Amino acid sequence: MAGFGQTKKAQAALEDEELPAHERADPFAALQAELDAEQPTLNTHTFAGIIGHENTCKTAIVTAAYNKYWEDNEEPKQLWLLDFDGGGFANKSAFYPENTGIKSFEPYVYMTGNRTAIDYDATHNRVMQIMQFAIKNSGNIWGLLITGVDQWDAVCVNNMRINDLGLASDAISASDVRGAGDGQRVGSQWDWSIRKTRFQQLVSLCRALVKRGTKVFMETHLSLTNYALGANEANASWKPAWEKSTNNFLFQIIRMEREDTLDEEGNVLIQRFTASFEKSKTDAGLQGQKRTVLVTEVGKAPIFYGLPELNDGTL
Numbered sequence: 001m002a003g004f005g006q007t008k009k010a011q012a013a014l015e016d017e018e019l020p021a022h023e024r025a026d027p028f029a030a031l032q033a034e035l036d037a038e039q040p041t042l043n044t045h046t047f048a049g050i051i052g053h054e055n056t057c058k059t060a061i062v063t064a065a066y067n068k069y070w071e072d073n074e075e076p077k078q079l080w081l082l083d084f085d086g087g088g089f090a091n092k093s094a095f096y097p098e099n100t101g102i103k104s105f106e107p108y109v110y111m112t113g114n115r116t117a118i119d120y121d122a123t124h125n126r127v128m129q130i131m132q133f134a135i136k137n138s139g140n141i142w143g144l145l146i147t148g149v150d151q152w153d154a155v156c157v158n159n160m161r162i163n164d165l166g167l168a169s170d171a172i173s174a175s176d177v178r179g180a181g182d183g184q185r186v187g188s189q190w191d192w193s194i195r196k197t198r199f200q201q202l203v204s205l206c207r208a209l210v211k212r213g214t215k216v217f218m219e220t221h222l223s224l225t226n227y228a229l230g231a232n233e234a235n236a237s238w239k240p241a242w243e244k245s246t247n248n249f250l251f252q253i254i255r256m257e258r259e260d261t262l263d264e265e266g267n268v269l270i271q272r273f274t275a276s277f278e279k280s281k282t283d284a285g286l287q288g289q290k291r292t293v294l295v296t297e298v299g300k301a302p303i304f305y306g307l308p309e310l311n312d313g314t315l
Helices: 002-018 029-036 058-072 087-095 120-136 149-164 192-211
Strands: 047-052 078-083 102-105 141-147 215-220 222-224 238-240 252-262 268-280 290-297
Touching: 047 058, 047 192, 058 078, 058 087, 058 141, 058 215, 058 252, 058 290, 078 087, 078 120, 087 102, 087 141, 120 149, 120 192, 141 149, 141 192, 149 192, 149 215, 192 215
Parallel strands: 047 215, 047 252, 078 102, 078 141, 141 215
Antiparallel strands: 222 238, 252 268, 268 290
């Protein structure tokens, strides 16, 4: 009869699980089991925004750090590229063609018609699918690098105008600020909440990936904050070209810059590429610190240092 009793107990447990939480014998049993389960120790704190103008080594510091990791480990995990601006794949092709651990995903879905190149709705859905696939495979991924996040923002803006608000039939109409095309002026019509929600879907999935131990790098260009309002360009300031609340979610923000040394005739002699930690939530010692990443000098071979904190895995 002992077996019968165990069967009845198992049946009762199954029936209990089917009840609403507040009606169960122990409504917190599942949470208690989750609390008691052994949680693996993971690197869950690398969620970095890498910002800067074009050609400032944004992609290079990540791929160089990964290549070092790939060479130092017998069974290395992969680096995935969600490559909006094509810079990630170009970097791999030029510098690491033998590195089989770098995997690049094309985020865009292209149209077959002649008027526009990109299907923005399908692109949004594809990006969501790639990110969900990354979460499923997080145990095999060292890091995810998203290049050209400003272009993801453009995808969200076009989706807002075309698919959410119905202001335009395609991206060309969506960019019509004068009403010259189909007679509607849509360029200044926005719903910031829709655009923000679409953009932050990507950020939310990145955060889930970080919690699973994968390093995530969001790379974007800079845009002027007040020059468009009539300010003098020399006095204008630059900000990351992504949805502004993104800054709040990142654990690190690294600004990449290039400093030129000129001769008396204005010719470039030396270019020094640097990385500055504008935000370092997980290591106060890095806050405000600046590192030299690359030095090029006319007539001499370039010296590439990379970012030490990425190279040694401490970031």
